[in-house]
Amino acid sequence: MFMSNRYILRNLTFSCTHLDKNIPNSSHGRYNYGLLITCFVLIIAMGIDIFGLGIIVTxxxxxxxxxxxxxxxxxSMSFAGIIVMSYxxxxLSDTRGRKLVLMWAMGGSFISSVISSLSPTWQVLAALRFISSALSSAAESATYALIGECCGTRxxxxxxxxxxxxxxxxxxxxxxxxxxxxKLNFSIPLLGITYRPWRLLTLIMALPLGLSALLLWFYSESPKFxxxxxxxxxxxxxxxxxxxxNGHDGDKFPVKQIYLEDGNKEEVGVFSLHSLWTQIAPLFKPPLLWKTALLYYLTFVTYIANNSFAIILPTIFNIFFTSYATSAADASFCDLFHLTNTTAIDDQPEVSVCKNTIExxxxxAGCAHGMSFFVLNAIISQCAGRRKPLTIIILVIAAAAGAGINNTGDAFLKISLSLHMTHMFFNT
Incomplete structure (x- = not known):
């Protein structure tokens, strides 16, 4: 509300377009839509960088x-990066700013990801992808804060x-x-490595990171921050x-001063490790200690069971479809990893020929997995009001699917259980 030409940021979730209460609704417009598209690209870039590593490895x-x-x-490097940089x-987002953190993080992730396409060994690739995912994971929280503080409740x-x-x-x-x-087939000597299609794929998958950092340059920091x-x-x-x-005359802008109401201002200390610990420490002390331990355990179980499948799902698919219609098709899930690899053997038994392709x-199957996840998430979201029983049901179904993967001889049932397990865990 306006009081003596001053505008009050009323609560922690206030955003710039709360001006809609006092300014015509047309104040929500091009800026907000553009920022929405930018944040959409940010999340896509983060998702491709983190989860797309599986297809690169394959x-x-x-x-x-x-x-x-x-x-x-x-x-595992993608999730290792997330774990290290989550706090x-x-x-940093709360003390340095949403936009600043996102621009530097996504720009740095882009550079690291591009360089990783030239990795001479798997160790170098692992190190660079760890850095890339650690940086891009900033989008997981800062993006929501930025868009939430720059759009109205409507x-x-x-x-x-x-x-x-x-x-x-x-x-x-x-x-x-x-x-x-x-589908491309080329092999180019370059800087001591052989440049093959998977390296080009890595480069192309890094482009959304750079694009998101560039788009952020055209937008302002959160006014709430x-x-x-x-x-x-x-x-x-x-x-x-x-x-x-958003199409208004700047000379008619009515806001001259803003302030936060008493009790609604977040404490932002001097940037230091001590202030970081001050914010984290209460989680590990009573009365929050038990709930923190419980949530950490649930998160640990979900991540260790789900991500071990989700990140190597392309490898699982590739091994499955390579072995299907062979004598290995009826092998147990674990045996497939020992019996099959993505290399092809030509007519000469001792000469290994690298296919450099994906089935x-x-x-x-990967596209179907993504689409079915979208549909299942939409269905489960309708029951979001009963979160505790819903979480229990999801974990039980996922556990049953995980237990059944290695205990069935049916090829399609194996892959179906793998998909079902990741679907359930993703929706927790």
Missing amino acids: AATCDLDLTLSQIGILS PWGY VRAKYMLLITSALMITPALYYITAFLIM LANVGRNEEAVQVLKRIYVA DNTIW
């Missing part, structure tokens, strides 16, 4: 001569749903990209810029 298995243990280590990114829920849906379509995007790129750290004049200028960008059915 494509590079032959060229880098990867063993199963090396595939596992390399595939720091939230802290559209905020819809915008958040749209941003969340971006993550669901990423599997289809990187599987289709892999389908097109891996600026007001919270005492930069009120800058916050007013941001509000005015949004007002003008077409692997691509279609």
